[in-house]
Amino acid sequence: MTKIVVWIKNHRIASTLILIMVLAVFITAVIKTNNTDNVLLSNPLKKGSIIESVYGIGTVTAVKTYQIRSGVTSTVIKLLVREGDKVKKGDKLIIMDPSTVFSAPFDGTITFLPVKVGENVFPQAVLMSVVDLSDRYLVVTLEQQGALRVHQGQKAKLSFDSLRSESFDGVVESLYSHDNNFLVRIKTSNLPEQILPGMTVDVAIGISERKDVLLAPLAAIEDNKVFVKRGAKRLTPVKIKTGIIDGTVAELISDEVREGDILAIRKKVSP
Numbered sequence: 001m002t003k004i005v006v007w008i009k010n011h012r013i014a015s016t017l018i019l020i021m022v023l024a025v026f027i028t029a030v031i032k033t034n035n036t037d038n039v040l041l042s043n044p045l046k047k048g049s050i051i052e053s054v055y056g057i058g059t060v061t062a063v064k065t066y067q068i069r070s071g072v073t074s075t076v077i078k079l080l081v082r083e084g085d086k087v088k089k090g091d092k093l094i095i096m097d098p099s100t101v102f103s104a105p106f107d108g109t110i111t112f113l114p115v116k117v118g119e120n121v122f123p124q125a126v127l128m129s130v131v132d133l134s135d136r137y138l139v140v141t142l143e144q145q146g147a148l149r150v151h152q153g154q155k156a157k158l159s160f161d162s163l164r165s166e167s168f169d170g171v172v173e174s175l176y177s178h179d180n181n182f183l184v185r186i187k188t189s190n191l192p193e194q195i196l197p198g199m200t201v202d203v204a205i206g207i208s209e210r211k212d213v214l215l216a217p218l219a220a221i222e223d224n225k226v227f228v229k230r231g232a233k234r235l236t237p238v239k240i241k242t243g244i245i246d247g248t249v250a251e252l253i254s255d256e257v258r259e260g261d262i263l264a265i266r267k268k269v270s271p
Helices: 002-012 012-034
Strands: 039-041 047-064 066-069 074-079 094-099 100-103 108-112 124-130 136-142 155-157 169-179 181-187 200-217 223-228 234-239 240-246 249-253 264-266
Touching: 047 240, 047 249, 094 124, 136 200, 181 200, 200 240, 223 264
Parallel strands: none
Antiparallel strands: 039 264, 047 136, 047 200, 066 124, 074 094, 094 100, 108 124, 136 181, 155 169, 155 200, 169 181, 200 249, 223 234, 240 249
């Protein structure tokens, strides 16, 4: 300590410059911490409900699919439908030699027709496929950790890439495994006609819900801390905990942050 004092006495100019630099850094840090010009401000915080979800990718699947097959070697005599045609139960579809007629087993759409008139087909060859496109469900693949928390009756939200402005509802019917994959069957009844079997969908299965909790934008939380706007331009750092996180919103747990408070959100710097 004595050496430092002696050095300062012998280097008054240098020590003064160092002191000025330290004060400048300190003042700059304080200004940055308390200046709202370089940050976005959240809307006043409100209480509400938040749902914890397990996420997965689902595939739309038809409930009723039927493949018409030939039992013997025969020849295609006449095709009465084309791919994409809608048929009613009992409609004639294809005539085979010798005079065998296949009819639609239910109302549906012809989705596969690989044969042509005059072609010889062998036993068990697929002649065509009929699918009921109006009766569909989802098969969702989950990670093991997520699958352990899913059970029958849980509600799900469905979102398609091409229909981001709309969301659809579903309910978990069953959970099972196949080839080391953990699969969930989800029942849904409000899908539009253009959603076809084979299409993929983002699925969020609700696991738990918290009501009347303080909700905050996730972007305002950094290292278990938020900056609360106090006064005209003062930002006060507050330590917090988070509960359920759902997308861009988090349950905020703190005795110092209250409903109506405004939080700072760091602006993203363009590269």
